[in-house]
Amino acid sequence: MKAKERRNNIKNLLINSSNPIKGQELAEKLGVTRQVIVKDIALLRAEGKKIIATPEGYLVTKNQENLxxxxxxxxxxxxxxxxxxxxxxxxxxxxxxxxxxxxxxxxxxxxxxxxxxxxxxxxxxxxxxxxxxxxxxxxxxxxxxxxxxxxxxxxxxxxxxxxxxxxxxx
The missing domain is CATH 3.30.1340.20 (3H domain)
Structure with missing residues:
Protein backbone atom coordinates (compact mmCIF):
# COMPACT_ATOMS: atom_id res chain seq x y z
CA MET A 1 0.00 0.00 0.00
CA LYS A 2 1.36 3.39 -0.99
CA ALA A 3 1.69 6.17 1.58
CA LYS A 4 -1.04 8.34 0.05
CA GLU A 5 -3.48 5.41 -0.01
CA ARG A 6 -2.60 4.57 3.61
CA ARG A 7 -3.23 8.16 4.74
CA ASN A 8 -6.56 8.11 2.90
CA ASN A 9 -7.43 4.86 4.75
CA ILE A 10 -6.46 6.43 8.09
CA LYS A 11 -8.64 9.45 7.37
CA ASN A 12 -11.61 7.26 6.41
CA LEU A 13 -11.20 5.00 9.46
CA LEU A 14 -11.21 8.03 11.76
CA ILE A 15 -14.14 9.74 10.01
CA ASN A 16 -16.26 6.58 10.16
CA SER A 17 -15.46 5.77 13.78
CA SER A 18 -17.62 7.08 16.60
CA ASN A 19 -14.77 6.43 19.06
CA PRO A 20 -11.10 7.43 19.11
CA ILE A 21 -8.68 4.93 17.56
CA LYS A 22 -5.27 4.30 19.09
CA GLY A 23 -2.20 4.67 16.89
CA GLN A 24 -1.17 1.07 17.56
CA GLU A 25 -4.60 -0.16 16.40
CA LEU A 26 -4.27 1.82 13.16
CA ALA A 27 -0.76 0.45 12.69
CA GLU A 28 -1.94 -3.14 13.08
CA LYS A 29 -4.88 -2.64 10.68
CA LEU A 30 -2.63 -1.11 8.04
CA GLY A 31 0.42 -3.33 8.53
CA VAL A 32 2.87 -0.59 9.51
CA THR A 33 4.56 0.62 12.68
CA ARG A 34 3.03 3.09 15.11
CA GLN A 35 5.73 5.61 14.13
CA VAL A 36 4.54 5.49 10.51
CA ILE A 37 1.02 6.27 11.75
CA VAL A 38 2.33 9.23 13.82
CA LYS A 39 4.04 10.59 10.70
CA ASP A 40 0.93 10.03 8.57
CA ILE A 41 -1.26 11.82 11.14
CA ALA A 42 1.16 14.77 11.12
CA LEU A 43 0.96 14.94 7.32
CA LEU A 44 -2.84 14.72 7.36
CA ARG A 45 -2.96 17.56 9.90
CA ALA A 46 -0.61 19.61 7.69
CA GLU A 47 -3.15 19.11 4.86
CA GLY A 48 -5.79 20.67 7.09
CA LYS A 49 -7.54 17.54 8.37
CA LYS A 50 -9.08 18.14 11.81
CA ILE A 51 -7.45 15.19 13.59
CA ILE A 52 -6.74 15.45 17.29
CA ALA A 53 -4.94 13.13 19.66
CA THR A 54 -6.69 12.31 22.92
CA PRO A 55 -5.66 9.94 25.69
CA GLU A 56 -8.04 7.40 24.11
CA GLY A 57 -6.60 7.71 20.59
CA TYR A 58 -7.00 9.78 17.43
CA LEU A 59 -10.29 11.24 16.29
CA VAL A 60 -11.64 13.62 13.69
CA THR A 61 -13.59 16.55 15.05
CA LYS A 62 -16.98 16.62 13.39
CA ASN A 63 -19.49 19.42 12.88
CA GLN A 64 -18.11 21.72 15.54
CA GLU A 65 -18.40 24.85 13.39
CA ASN A 66 -21.94 25.54 14.65
CA LEU A 67 -21.17 25.01 18.33
Missing part, protein backbone atom coordinates in the same frame (compact mmCIF):
# COMPACT_ATOMS: atom_id res chain seq x y z
CA UNK A 68 -20.89 27.84 20.84
CA UNK A 69 -17.30 27.76 22.12
CA UNK A 70 -15.84 29.48 25.18
CA UNK A 71 -12.52 29.35 26.96
CA UNK A 72 -13.11 29.36 30.69
CA UNK A 73 -10.73 29.82 33.61
CA UNK A 74 -11.38 27.53 36.57
CA UNK A 75 -9.77 26.67 39.86
CA UNK A 76 -10.28 23.68 42.11
CA UNK A 77 -8.40 20.77 43.63
CA UNK A 78 -7.85 17.28 42.24
CA UNK A 79 -10.81 15.90 44.20
CA UNK A 80 -13.19 18.16 42.24
CA UNK A 81 -12.10 17.14 38.71
CA UNK A 82 -14.89 14.60 38.23
CA UNK A 83 -17.57 16.99 39.50
CA UNK A 84 -16.30 19.79 37.24
CA UNK A 85 -16.33 17.57 34.13
CA UNK A 86 -19.73 16.07 34.96
CA UNK A 87 -21.14 19.57 35.46
CA UNK A 88 -20.23 20.48 31.87
CA UNK A 89 -21.44 17.27 30.23
CA UNK A 90 -24.69 16.95 32.18
CA UNK A 91 -26.01 19.97 30.27
CA UNK A 92 -24.77 18.57 26.95
CA UNK A 93 -21.45 20.40 26.82
CA UNK A 94 -18.07 19.14 25.67
CA UNK A 95 -14.75 19.75 27.43
CA UNK A 96 -12.31 19.87 24.53
CA UNK A 97 -9.05 20.52 26.35
CA UNK A 98 -7.22 21.54 29.49
CA UNK A 99 -4.56 24.27 29.46
CA UNK A 100 -2.14 25.41 32.15
CA UNK A 101 0.48 28.14 32.16
CA UNK A 102 3.80 26.63 33.24
CA UNK A 103 6.58 28.87 34.57
CA UNK A 104 9.24 27.16 32.45
CA UNK A 105 7.44 25.71 29.43
CA UNK A 106 4.74 28.32 28.95
CA UNK A 107 1.34 27.07 27.83
CA UNK A 108 0.77 23.31 28.13
CA UNK A 109 -2.36 22.05 26.39
CA UNK A 110 -3.88 18.58 26.37
CA UNK A 111 -6.84 17.53 24.23
CA UNK A 112 -9.22 15.53 26.43
CA UNK A 113 -12.54 15.63 24.48
CA UNK A 114 -14.82 14.77 27.39
CA UNK A 115 -18.37 14.53 26.05
CA UNK A 116 -20.05 11.75 28.05
CA UNK A 117 -20.12 10.10 31.47
CA UNK A 118 -18.18 7.25 29.91
CA UNK A 119 -15.41 9.68 28.96
CA UNK A 120 -15.38 11.18 32.47
CA UNK A 121 -15.13 7.76 34.10
CA UNK A 122 -12.28 6.66 31.81
CA UNK A 123 -10.43 9.90 32.47
CA UNK A 124 -10.87 9.53 36.23
CA UNK A 125 -9.82 5.88 36.09
CA UNK A 126 -6.47 6.94 34.61
CA UNK A 127 -5.98 9.58 37.29
CA UNK A 128 -6.95 7.19 40.08
CA UNK A 129 -4.64 4.44 38.79
CA UNK A 130 -1.74 6.83 39.13
CA UNK A 131 -1.05 6.94 35.38
CA UNK A 132 0.02 10.56 35.79
CA UNK A 133 -0.82 13.75 37.59
CA UNK A 134 -3.53 16.05 36.25
CA UNK A 135 -2.12 19.28 34.80
CA UNK A 136 -3.83 21.42 37.45
CA UNK A 137 -1.31 20.21 40.06
CA UNK A 138 1.31 22.31 38.24
CA UNK A 139 -0.61 25.53 38.86
CA UNK A 140 -2.26 25.12 42.25
CA UNK A 141 -5.56 24.18 40.62
CA UNK A 142 -5.84 27.05 38.12
CA UNK A 143 -6.44 25.96 34.53
CA UNK A 144 -8.37 26.72 31.36
CA UNK A 145 -10.85 24.63 29.40
CA UNK A 146 -12.29 25.12 25.95
CA UNK A 147 -15.91 24.09 26.27
CA UNK A 148 -18.53 23.75 23.54
CA UNK A 149 -22.32 23.63 23.57
CA UNK A 150 -25.08 23.45 20.96
CA UNK A 151 -26.59 26.80 21.95
CA UNK A 152 -26.34 29.81 24.28
CA UNK A 153 -28.87 28.41 26.76
CA UNK A 154 -26.79 25.28 27.34
CA UNK A 155 -23.62 27.36 27.65
CA UNK A 156 -25.32 29.71 30.13
CA UNK A 157 -26.49 26.73 32.23
CA UNK A 158 -22.96 25.29 32.30
CA UNK A 159 -21.37 28.60 33.28
CA UNK A 160 -24.02 29.30 35.91
CA UNK A 161 -23.51 25.94 37.60
CA UNK A 162 -19.71 26.20 37.47
CA UNK A 163 -20.03 29.65 39.04
CA UNK A 164 -22.39 28.35 41.76
CA UNK A 165 -19.88 25.60 42.59
CA UNK A 166 -17.18 28.28 42.80
CA UNK A 167 -15.04 26.62 40.10
CA UNK A 168 -15.27 29.50 37.63
CA UNK A 169 -12.74 32.33 37.91
CA UNK A 170 -13.87 35.78 36.77
Missing amino acids: ITKIIAVSHNVEDIQDELETVIKFGGIVKDVVVEHSVYGEIKAMIMIKSLYDVHNFMKKINKGKGEPLLVLTGGIHLHTICADNDEIMDNILSELKNKKYLIY
